[in-house]
Amino acid sequence: MGRIVEKHYELYCLADPTFYDSPLAGPDDPGFELAHRTVPGGWARTRKPGAVAYRPLTATPPGQGWKILISARIEEAPEVLAKVGEHCLERELAFGFVRTRPILHLNNAEHADRGSSGTFITVHPAGEAELETALAELDGILGGHRGPAVPGGLRYGKGPVYVRYDGEEGGAGLSPQDGAGAADRSEPSFTLPSHVTPPAFLLPYMAGHDDPAADVPYRVESVLRRTNGGAVYLATDARTGERVVLKEAHPDAGLDEAGTDAVARLSHERQVLERLAGLGVAPELRAYFTQGSRHYLATNRVTGEPLSEVFASRHPLGGAGEADLEGYVEWATEICATVEDAVMKLHMNGLVLRDLDMSSFIVRPDGGVTVVGLEAAQPVLEATGTGFAGSGFGAPLGTVGFDVDRFALACLRFALFLPLTELFLLDRGKAAELAEAIRRSFPLKEGFLRPAVRIVSGGETRLAPSLDGWRQMRSSMARAILASATPERTDRLFPGDIAQFESGGLGFAHGAAGVLYALHVTGAGRYPDHEEWLLSRALNGARGGRPGFYDGMHGVAHTLANLGHHQAALEVLEAAGRDRPPVQATDLYGGLAGIGLNQIYLGELDKALGTASTLAERLPGQAPGGTGLMYGASGPALLFLRLYEKTGDVQWLDQAEAALRLDLGRCAVQADGSLRVTEGRRVLAGLDRGSVGISWVLGELLRYRADPGLSAARQRLDRAARSLFHRQPGLFTGRAGALAYLCRERAGGWGLEDPEAGRQLAALSWHSMTYQGHLAFPGERLLRLSMDLATGTAGVLLAVGGALHGEPVGLPFLSGAMPASRQDAAAVETSRADRG
Incomplete structure (x- = not known):
């Protein structure tokens, strides 16, 4: 948070x-x-x-x-x-x-x-x-x-x-x-x-370009945060030796929604701190001064940790092991009451905190909380809601006075259990659904969420979109996707992530190609007008376009071939290859791994072998900049595995193992026993960059090569997919990716299902929304709906299809989705012969 x-x-x-x-x-x-x-x-x-x-x-x-x-x-x-x-x-x-x-x-x-x-x-x-x-x-x-x-x-x-x-x-x-x-x-x-x-x-x-902070009477020890409006430092008063928090504000910068700059807010925070002095609810003001054009405010340093960090370390649904749910509920309800008491003291002094979220409170060692970041506090008669869920707690437009904080405190009651409160500004009626999901997952007292539901919903009620029955779900998601289509536009066909505007809305991850693929393979239908939109724009824009699979023309060609437009697929790739330097990236998302896998799909094994040879030479000395299936070495490992299956040449098995070990080297064992990708302070579990994608490919390797060490690593990686809480619903970074992984063996036609898949499938309802009365899902950051494959409804459709569809479906090249059918390969060869 x-x-x-x-x-x-x-x-x-x-x-x-x-x-x-x-x-x-x-x-x-x-x-x-x-x-x-x-x-x-x-x-x-x-x-x-x-x-x-x-x-x-x-x-x-x-x-x-x-x-x-x-x-x-x-x-x-x-x-x-x-x-x-x-x-x-x-x-x-x-x-x-x-x-x-x-x-x-x-x-x-x-x-x-x-x-x-x-x-x-x-x-x-x-x-x-x-x-x-x-x-x-x-x-x-x-x-x-x-x-x-x-x-x-x-x-x-x-x-x-x-x-x-x-x-x-x-x-x-x-x-x-x-x-x-x-x-x-x-x-x-x-x-x-x-x-x-x-x-x-x-x-x-x-x-004359000196550091304005150099002459302040404080020794800066570390930078706690920088913003557009200035910075927050941990410092020591050079005169007294006291450790303080020092805030710096720059004029005309760091604007809020009303256009107030950082200097005005810092001056206002000084007045608020003076007003709250001695109440024990806020830091104590030590000094306020200027140096050049910059303003500074010093307060005592409050011992403790931000509530956001305490919450992240204690929340029980992020791990795969047994959790002390009763202990967590006791802590969460107590901290919630403590926060509400602190905010009430502000209200008794006529102030509304306004910019309230988990980072607004320091949890002290004595169990109390101190309110920090008071620059946005306003007198009750001036306070209004922002109408934006950037913090996850933003009150709707039209909310005024103490109700602004009451809305945020209601969100806190939800967020301490399911931190998905951004969804409320898309649909306030979602509150009752999340409350029911929380009650099913935690031993909460009946009345704890009732007032929060009333405040957040504002009286809005609706029927929750049904997750019962594959045909009903498929039809509803398909109708939402089709209702969102904008064929009159040239920059996109289906709304999705902001990445689509970088590539013209064509791509497999974020554009029309991935959506039409998901609709087709899950049995949701063919849509000739939308296929024509993709065809015409792909043929017109292929030259100079990105060649990669998930971000470029190989992904578009894959969908076209999958839909039967084999000649057009070849023309797109031929045009895309003109006047372009060789691809340097090695990954699956936009690099050689995705290109090589698609060459296998199109029946061009010789080209795939050449691509893989180049990749194998490059990979050891140019490890991918990212990790996991899409951005790391697991994508190349998948290409090597498919070539082993095609040729029986054990060198490709050796290359696959070596590549996977590169990604495993960037993983660390977590407190719950799982093995997850670590990037600095971030821990990644998703299909695209994290443990789930690595585990999927490693499982494919272990089908052909027994290795106790790798098998143990895979068991730890596998635990990441069994976490009940996923912040995002999408295929690449969220719950849908975990669901697709858990159903991989079923998609492979082996007749096996993971019992965890049912729990993940049911929990998709936590994120489910409606669009024109049909089932849809929010995209990255949960701030808007998305229909694309990587982040939105089409990806959820594909993952649910992996669990429930009568025929194997899934992402290309993984399990049952690879290789291409003999009919497709024959058709491509026929098209090539026809072209001469």
């Missing part, structure tokens, strides 16, 4: 209340005038979700090098853009800018991605001489304006003009997700690559 939502998901929530959608699809805000006016002669304009870029036709597309970054306050943004845009058009300087005021606001929000914080406009000079001239002229033009600081930028002059050297190549410096396209830089200060010598005209500015 935590209040931070990845900024780009929040951005894609703005355009539609039901699905993630491109900001370009939103009809309410056409953007700044430069975003849609007639393009001057000799210029090209590129519009992406969230950003617009202008480039002279005679200029080389901007790449690595010096960039001028300009910030602006929201209210001054149109004027600043008009001045800078006119100047750049006159001087023929390539430039890009954030497309709308709401997106600029979001980029500068407190918990947004710091990579795009501050930057409103990016200007691309052609060299150092042009850089010097442009900096001087822009500084003169923007005199009198101000804006938030740009992380990693060197301020030039007194205004909102900054300069930075970026070593990354890329377009106009504008990404689909980050309005201004700045690289995600965690360092707060201006730095240069070692090979870059700064021009002489920047040296005076670099000499």
Whole structure:
């Protein structure tokens, strides 16, 4: 649990209340005038979700090098853009800018991605001489304006003009997700690559570029958190030796939904702390001071741990072993009462906490709690709900006064048992269902959730979507998917994850190909009009497209061949291969492993052997950047196993084992005895990156090679799939992936079923929603519905089909879904012969 939502998901929530959608699809805000006016002669304009870029036709597309970054306050943004845009058009300087005021606001929000914080406009000079001239002229033009600081930028002059050297190549410096396209830089200060010598005209500015925190009377020991608005440090008072928490706020940055900046909020927090002094419910104020333009607040350090961390370590449904449910219920109900008592003290002082979630409370060693993060607290007559579930506890729009906190406290009662409260802003009627699921899983007293259900539901009731009967479930999910289709659009056919907007909505993981595949193989039907949408766009856009399986044209071709469009599948792959450098990645998702497996499916064994040989040479020295089935070495291992089955050559079995050991080397045994992928502080169990995918492929290897050590490792990996709690419902990262894994042997036609599958199938109801009266599921982050294969309803359909369908179904290349039928292979060979 935590209040931070990845900024780009929040951005894609703005355009539609039901699905993630491109900001370009939103009809309410056409953007700044430069975003849609007639393009001057000799210029090209590129519009992406969230950003617009202008480039002279005679200029080389901007790449690595010096960039001028300009910030602006929201209210001054149109004027600043008009001045800078006119100047750049006159001087023929390539430039890009954030497309709308709401997106600029979001980029500068407190918990947004710091990579795009501050930057409103990016200007691309052609060299150092042009850089010097442009900096001087822009500084003169923007005199009198101000804006938030740009992380990693060197301020030039007194205004909102900054300069930075970026070593990354890329377009106009504008990404689909980050309005201004700045690289995600965690360092707060201006730095240069070692090979870059700064021009002489920047040296005076670099000499004056000191750390504003250097002169504060505190020794910083560690950074607890950085945000767009500043930072929180653990520090020691150099005068007294007392350890304190030191908060830093930057002006014009870290905006909240009302546009209030971090400095104003920190000043407000000072007033709140003074108001609560001596009550024992909040930290004690030690100091408030300024250093330059930055403001600082110091409080005593409260001993304890955030409730979010205590909860994560104690929650019993995340493991596969026996859990002390009664002990957990006793702790959870006590901590809930303690939190409610603390919030009541704020209410008695006329304050509403407002931004309340599990990270808002420190659990002290004495069992009490201290409220932290009071900058959002408001007087009762001013407090309103945000209408957004970024924290999981956000009250709906229209909620006012103490009811804002009452809604959040009701969410806390749910979240301590099933932390899925983001679903409430999609459907408040979901509260009664989750309450029933909690009562079935925990020995709770009858009345504990009753008031929470009443508050969250707001009187809304509905019939829960049925999970009874395969035919009924299949029909309902298919109807939801079909009802969501937008064949009139060119950027997507079915709404899914935000990743679809990076690849045109065609792909197997997040686009039309995966959805049509799932509908077809589960017996939910063929849809010629939608197949034509995929066919026409694949054939028109294949050249230059990504070649990979889950993110590119091999996945599209696989679906086309599966649907009988064999000639088109070959044409798509032929076009996709033109003028492209060889694929370097080794993984299944977008690299050589997926390509090789699809070559086997298409009957091109010689090509698959060549692909696998290249992969085998590359894999030891270029281990995949990720882990697991989709992004690690388990995907290549799957290709090697299928080649062993095809050829009987034991070298492929050796390669498969070696690859799997690479992924196993990135796993660690957890407290519950399971073996899970560890990446820093993250523990991954999902089908795509985690234990479930590795276990699936390792089980395939053990069919051919007995090894006690590997067999023991697989038993520990297997435990991860038996965890009752999954935060996501989807196929790649959630419960549907565990269900598909548990039914793998059934899908393989061996007549065996895992008894755990029934429990996971029933628990899909925790996430089930309705779309136009039909069964649907939320996507990544649970903030919007999704219909795609990797994160949404189509993936759940495929997994449930693996459990209940009369014929073996599943992901391509795994168990019964591989290899291609003889009829398909023969048809592909016939198509190849027909082509000549």
